[in-house]
Amino acid sequence: MKIICIGRNFKNHIKELNSPYPDNPVFFLKPESALLRNGNDFYIPDFSNDIHYELEVVLKINRLGKHIQEKFARDYYDEVSLGIDFTARDIQQKCKEKGLPWEISKAFDSSAAIGDFIPVDKLEVGKINFHLLKNNEVVQKASVSEMIFSFDKIISYVSQYMTLKIGDLIYTGTPEGVGKVEIGDNLTGFLNDKELIKISIK
Numbered sequence: 092m093k094i095i096c097i098g099r100n101f102k103n104h105i106k107e108l109n110s111p112y113p114d115n116p117v118f119f120l121k122p123e124s125a126l127l128r129n130g131n132d133f134y135i136p137d138f139s140n141d142i143h144y145e146l147e148v149v150l151k152i153n154r155l156g157k158h159i160q161e162k163f164a165r166d167y168y169d170e171v172s173l174g175i176d177f178t179a180r181d182i183q184q185k186c187k188e189k190g191l192p193w194e195i196s197k198a199f200d201s202s203a204a205i206g207d208f209i210p211v212d213k214l215e216v217g218k219i220n221f222h223l224l225k226n227n228e229v230v231q232k233a234s235v236s237e238m239i240f241s242f243d244k245i246i247s248y249v250s251q252y253m254t255l256k257i258g259d260l261i262y263t264g265t266p267e268g269v270g271k272v273e274i275g276d277n278l279t280g281f282l283n284d285k286e287l288i289k290i291s292i293k
């Protein structure tokens with residue numbers, strides 16, 4: 092399986108990182124070895140002094156698909172969850188400055204935390220709200236309706252380049268409020284007020 096991550100999908104997050112506004116979805120990959128499951132602890136790696144959380148809605152692909160038209164994209168997932176796209180912001184910044192790929196800042200072990208999946212037919216997809224608590228304080232809060240590129244647009248766009256396979260995960264982008272984690276922090280993500288992910292930072 093592969094993990095596809097969308098960057099720059101919320102206007103206020105683009106502003107907070109001074110990133111350019113995208114004409115099309117910006118995406119990158121994480122390997123399967125990046126997955127952090129079952130509420131396991133996240134250990135801050137020794138190569139970074141600035142690991143950030145990025146809470147994102149995650150889609151699980153349930154059908155093989157290539158060149159998927161936007162109007163059919165909704166048929167390619169039926170479960171969603173929340174994930175945290177852990178990012179070594181200090182290393183990412185250096186990569187950006189040098190025009191290098193981002194992988195070492197984004198694809199390291201445990202950088203793709205994933206929560207419990209829930210069926211999506213119980214929700215109105217475009218109206219999903221989600222928020223992240225860091226130590227019981229709200230640090231990120233958004234609605235899927237605020238995304239620049241919808242789930243369907245993302246699936247359609249990515250599948251023009253890469254065949255989507257059953258079990259692939261798509262992290263659909265983070266809203267504003269990203270920030271640094273410290274040892275002892277607790278991160279808890281809610282989708283429509285349902286707790287789906289909880290991670291302790293070690």
Ligand code: MG
Pocket residue numbers: 096097098145147176262264265
């Ligand atoms: Mg992200």
